[in-house]
Amino acid sequence: MRKLIAFNHVSVDGYFVSADGDYRWAQKGNDDPEFTAFVAGNASGGGELMLGRITYQLMASFWPTPIADQHAPTVAPVMNAMRKIVFSRTLNEATWNNTKLIKGDLVSEVSKLKEETGPGMAILGSGNIVAQLAAANLIDEYQMVLDPVALGKGRSMFDGIPKTLALKLAQSRVFKNGKIYLCYEPEV
Secondary structure (H helix, E strand, C coil): CCCEEEEEEEECCCCCEECCCCCHHHHCCCCCHHHHHHHHHHHCCCCEEEEEHHHHHHHHCCCCCHHHHHHCCCCHHHHHHCEEEEECCCCCCCCCCCEEEECCCHHHHHHHHHHCCCCCEEEECCHHHHHHHHHCCCCCEEEEEEECCCCCCEECCCCCCCCCCCEEEEEEEECCCCCEEEEEEECC
């Protein structure tokens, strides 16, 4: 069975995106060499990315550009080469390299994908997808980078989960830039 992780930056007040949809606050401190090496190592782990429409459109407008090559020369080639799945009912095509568009039922499609052989999968951003798959007990690991910023309001990646999601800390790491990596697994 393939492993599915959810990875997001989260503000200290629990939001993965601000009320107006901005996530640029998560870029502060990315000039820390230790954190940059961690990000590059995470990105080079292989696997397949799973995205919702909004996250897909944001990433597809950045990663295949010269700006991405300039600002993230070790991560951009990996992001562009990775296999990607975008879930959307409204998107008609996915043009970013190695991207498959799936319009079917999210939970049943992800259940099928997990049963296949192959590399692990990672959800980036995509709070609606995270909440739905968390409720269906399909996420094996929640990786978060806690950023030293409070947004005041925004969206939690768990908005709308119908029941309490009990998690246990599996790993953590503190960076000099004030960011903290937290890895949680569902309690069984």
